[in-house]
Amino acid sequence: MGELKLMKGNEALAEAAIRAGADGYFGYPITPQSEVIEYLMAEKPWERTGMVVLQAESEVASINMLYGGGGTGKKVMTSSSSPGISLMQEGISYLAGAEIPCVVVNVVRGGPGLGDIQPSQSDYFQSVKGGGHGDYRLPTLAPSSVQEMSDFVPVAFDLAFKYRTPVLIVSDGLIGQMMEKVELFDPIPRWTDEEIVEMHPWATNGKPKGGERRIMTSLYLDPHVLEEHNYKLQRKYAEITKNEVRYELLDAEDADYLFVAYGSSSRIAQKSVKLAREKGIKVGLLRIISLWPFASEIINEFTEKGIKGFLSVEMSAGQMVEDIKLAVNGRTKVEHFGRLGGVIHSPEEVLEALEQKLIGG
């Protein structure tokens, strides 16, 4: 068993980056995730593992530092919160286009605009659909505990390198600021330069002797070539969709209804399940772990099995609910319950929503 600690989500994430063998972190402070860079600067991983930590001049610089670093085959990461992530959208689109592995963490806060600094989930659409320009997708992991803030970092790096893609970790102010017990995984050594050169022949870290130069680019001036490139990306996304769907089921076997939730909301909903079961309502929880690829298949299965309805529990005006509806395709009821702008729902009101919108409705 690894080391047991009581840590904030943001701190666990930072420690996990060091332990995951990250080579570099580049970021710009923003609440509620500044603890990530603060922890790293205090921990001095350049002494522990050789990891580079740099406070960039902005989020735009940070994301482009990931482009540079990831493009050389190193494990690089940044973190920010909603407005900062919006600033990164051009860079993220470039990373996707140039197929550069890296990990981007969004500790979501209330929006739009400057909004507030409270936990929110209103960047779902940005994470899994829109965001930057062009047809691309980002594998997106949503931790719902401090443990997962730690555990998902190496998973994210694995996905990033397996598929040569930027990977999102979408957390929020609640998960970032709370402390929980966390079992830290054993440190994974950083790849040596030689290992990187061997493992990632595509990476631009100095042309191999007698070999061909490598290029990181997202530019394909001929539309037919760009189309080919896009088809390649789409095939990759299909592959990811096939392999990388992650979710968790709680009290679902006998359920008449399912809450569908992720991150903080899933913690609240878990309590609501308890409250509901105490009242004799058979509800379970489908906790979405990978926001993309989305757990459409399991939703389909429950639909086929005749579930009476799904309640999407989100701290948003209704975003993930669209993906649930697309999976259900009209075969059963899908409703949404959300609180906005950084307000966290209470377990009681989630249950009430279930009763009103699905059971009563």
Place this chain on the structure above:
Amino acid sequence: MGELKLMKGNEALAEAAIRAGADGYFGYPITPQSEVIEYLMAEKPWERTGMVVLQAESEVASINMLYGGGGTGKKVMTSSSSPGISLMQEGISYLAGAEIPCVVVNVVRGGPGLGDIQPSQSDYFQSVKGGGHGDYRLPTLAPSSVQEMSDFVPVAFDLAFKYRTPVLIVSDGLIGQMMEKVELFDPIPRWTDEEIVEMHPWATNGKPKGGERRIMTSLYLDPHVLEEHNYKLQRKYAEITKNEVRYELLDAEDADYLFVAYGSSSRIAQKSVKLAREKGIKVGLLRIISLWPFASEIINEFTEKGIKGFLSVEMSAGQMVEDIKLAVNGRTKVEHFGRLGGVIHSPEEVLEALEQKLIGG
């Protein structure tokens, strides 16, 4: 009848801005829309109408100039293409949050990343779902002709001020670069400063004598206040959804199938309708004009009437098709046909897709 001209879409848009009584244009060059600022700089509207034109240092600066200008009650506009629009996402979220009217034009090109400079429609998701952070929506108009590049400018300004919201015009390289006959509308005089003060009491253009100061902000530190603000925004979006859906039907009355398309794609699809009708296939075209709010109701009506299927024709990997599916909700077939990365489909292959995916399928 207004003045008849042969113009590029980009030029028509620029001329329309002057005629719509715009007070300011702020932008940064990018292909395929640089003609907008070039036209304005050559036309010197500051001499014609007093309109300000400024080449900004970047798209980030441009969008924040819109924040400043729009926040004073003036009619302001910017234009860019995909990567530049991605850079604007933080600013757009602020504009939505602070409820600042303005018009943002995206002449879409192939992505992701630097991609190419050919026409594309792969920024649909960014326009109508994701983009920036937080729960917001942007009324989005998609012109499909040079005439509409002109006509939609005053419409966009009207929407912007009616609802105090940024409005998107989503065009693409085809519509931007092509020339067509355009009937220019008669110039609408710019509002005088006095008119602005009277019409827009919310605007920050100097505190009224004896009155209260005005504030433009998207910051609401108390989450309950931010939630209230978000509910207000959501009510506004509901209102817009009720009032501002725009679409056009072509050969749809007797149709067994409908192409659903917008912008360039709708022009191609129109030709495909002709080809199909020549072959005796009863297909019509639902041309989407407002990407958001989306024409779900008319899709619902056709579904109710028993249409056999919808084919979403997009220059993307399949984005608008999700909104069609959400509207249809499983009641009939919905398929997607797209070309990627800046390739424009031929009318012939669109028809073929209809035959294979819906008629044969």
Place this chain on the structure above:
Amino acid sequence: MAELSVQEIIKPENLVYQKTKLMTDKALSYCPGCGHGTAHRITMEVIEELGKENDTIGIAPVGCSVLAYEFMNVDMQEASHGRAPAVATAIKRLWPNKVVFSYQGDGDLAAIGTAETIHACNRGENIVMIFINNGIYGMTGGQMAPTTMIGMKTSTSPFGRDVALHGHPLKITELVAQLPGTRFVTRHSVHTPAAARKTKRAIKKAFEAQIAGVQGTAFIEIVSNCNSGWKMTPIDSNNWMAENMFPFYPIGDIKVDGKLIEK
């Protein structure tokens, strides 16, 4: 001779100083002793003295002074992080007869907003830029700013700013003074009555030129304390500032009437 009692002095006709009505009644959100409050007040005093209450538009940044709009009793816009100069540019160009100023911290103006700062100054936008340099990101809890001095401890330079790790401190004010678009560039502080009065005169001069239509950007740096970020008492922070920051950020005019001051 009979001394006057305090009660006899405190009469409306003897009033010599009270908070300008261009500051709202809302309690400032700043930490005790923070220079932002003084900087706000003298700015508003200038606007009042110039009679421009109804013709002024101010731009608040993202930083501790994000809430400047709650306190300054004129029309205000809250800009996104770093972009106040772009916001101010558009407002001034669209309303050339209005008085426009921006108010920004060092993270806002000299980190994320560097491009907007340089370009507004280089275009010579006819605005007043007020720049509060406290060598730290106050609002987000005391992280290193571009202006943080070498050796200075912050939450992201917990062992002191080290050039190899974090780069050099940035003298953005000296930089913008190099640009042909700036007309008046000066550095001040507000930690003593004399300093605050001087700063106010500089601010007034800057606004007067804008009102007179003299072309060029006025850029006023105020070196200020952040006792929370620096983890000091207000008094200590002011002393530390005078001792440690002024040698590196020397107080005084840098450019006047478009000409660099020879040193």
Place this chain on the structure above:
Amino acid sequence: MAELSVQEIIKPENLVYQKTKLMTDKALSYCPGCGHGTAHRITMEVIEELGKENDTIGIAPVGCSVLAYEFMNVDMQEASHGRAPAVATAIKRLWPNKVVFSYQGDGDLAAIGTAETIHACNRGENIVMIFINNGIYGMTGGQMAPTTMIGMKTSTSPFGRDVALHGHPLKITELVAQLPGTRFVTRHSVHTPAAARKTKRAIKKAFEAQIAGVQGTAFIEIVSNCNSGWKMTPIDSNNWMAENMFPFYPIGDIKVDGKLIEK
């Protein structure tokens, strides 16, 4: 004495100059006479002469030289518009023993990328920045750049750059020379053999210092032509450049070994 015939001279043993193999065989996408090609080639010659072919990572910008990666036969990254200095920063910090350079145009480096440029230089990133100043946005069809000179016509300043409308031209090179992080700042051109040779020496000096691990950023401006954007023949554009641009952008070293050159 019998004269040698051309055929007798053209023999492998007499070869004195040929295109470096660090330029690919792909035909350059640049307009006839464009200085980008020469700048590319001398940069690659330096890398070859230093024996760093296998240890170099270059960053291409967005601009006409976006395709530099098609022509420079070393590992290359194509950065987003203006962000090459950030990209280079990360690469150099992660691979301190590799040779890292960025190559950018004036729109890329001095407009949208201003913040990244200033901050990379201010941090003193140990990279070589090559900056092609042709006073225009070549790639997008000849729009005004920050460096466009007063009076110069471009597609967005069709009546000539007018300060009131468009602001001043920006001497970004003089600006970065002010920063403590820059070690070597110099301005050159490649329009004559002598100029190109001098530029090459400067580039070599810059790379040598990087390889030796001398701390600090090297910044090499190359004033260059854009005959397409300027709507001139190549020869005319080079002459126009010498006559009109050099007085404003004077050729020569600005900062050497971390010290500003007194003028």
Place this chain on the structure above:
Amino acid sequence: MAKVRGAIVVDVEGCKGCGVCVPACPTEVIELAAEVNGKGYHFAYMENPEACTGCTNCAVVCPDGVITVYRAKKTA
């Protein structure tokens, strides 16, 4: 000889007890109270009121603008 006498009024509830006014007073009029106000701050008050000249120094540096100054001229 005209003697100038001054007095200040501190908005006790607005004062944050930062103490910046204390050294700013050339005649050492001000001190921080031992008691706290509603927000828990040791507010400023005139410890030596007779020394006040109404010079406004304290008010000018008070970050929270909670000092009002009065001045009266009394001809001797």
Place this chain on the structure above:
Amino acid sequence: MAKVRGAIVVDVEGCKGCGVCVPACPTEVIELAAEVNGKGYHFAYMENPEACTGCTNCAVVCPDGVITVYRAKKTA
């Protein structure tokens, strides 16, 4: 006395006829051809080959790097 003689080879199809090499030559060796190459450019060629000293000036400024230079020393 050693006389240095040079010669250049222009990659005709790669030449863009920009003419930058022409004034760069100190001995006026180069001119642009009246004919065009496959891309339509009036390519450079040695009009006065005997004057070439192999100084490499032309090659150094050729933006497209299409000039190769040879030099031979012939002792008189």
Place this chain on the structure above:
Amino acid sequence: MTEEIIIAGFGGQGVLSMGKILAYSGIMQDQEVSWMPSYGPEMRGGTANVTVIVSDERISSPTLSFFDTAVILNQQSMDKFEETVKPGGVLLYDPNGISKHPTRTDITIYKIEGARLAAEMGNTKIFNMVVLGAYLKVKPIVKLENVIKGLKKSLPERYHKLIPLNEDAITMGMKNVVKI
């Protein structure tokens, strides 16, 4: 066993670290814990509160509307949190600075003169440990030895010499808590 606690007071009172020590103690005896602070701009000088949950089971929501126990250390917090104690729950407060004392009758109310006792012990900084002691007397959810272990874990080495003082403070709190 699941204990859901809110600790609320001024920023400087050590509210967050009291919660942290409690959470660490839970970990020392193999329980699940969560610690969720209120954060945000009001933290600056203003009030601070933290929700701590110690449980034998996986913890669901780390933020709650209702609590088993509320530890209340200033008036604002009293106004806000008295109502959130579950019927039958516990409210523990320090009367120092409290103007409106709690009035509920469906809960058990305890008082601890933490500020006074800490001052008497000559170190106002151990105020929160006195309160912790009082709490642990009322709700012995963690063993004292585990609290000490937790302290050791959470304090940097150089502060370990202060542990005995902290232990004294806890004992002091345990002794002086008064049921109302």
Place this chain on the structure above:
Amino acid sequence: MTEEIIIAGFGGQGVLSMGKILAYSGIMQDQEVSWMPSYGPEMRGGTANVTVIVSDERISSPTLSFFDTAVILNQQSMDKFEETVKPGGVLLYDPNGISKHPTRTDITIYKIEGARLAAEMGNTKIFNMVVLGAYLKVKPIVKLENVIKGLKKSLPERYHKLIPLNEDAITMGMKNVVKI
């Protein structure tokens, strides 16, 4: 009537403006028109082409795979566009610089020595007007008077003095077009 034309050649040959004049002429006689250039980096010095549609009806797709007429002015364009002429359609080309002449037999092929004629007229810039004349002879979709009107509309006032020269060039093209 709908005429779908592609005009293709080098960048400097006036391909785009020829298309523009044609389109303007269509407007002058109340028809619908569209003009869609290929654009992009290959424009720089390379080939240029424009699709022009003149029609009595609303125009659907402004880009097409097949054309009624192809006007071809260099070899690259011949290689690319010969195949795109609809069976029964027209291919008009200038043989100058053409190495592989068109070979299709299901279309009508015309030749115009535009470059030579323009040179003979002493102004190589009117090359495209000679070709336009040739085209209009073959496909008189717009009246000459409307072309002149279109020219007037599209040229800035200061160039109006050149209109007679342009008219001559058109006439020259009409006279010299040869059916193969």
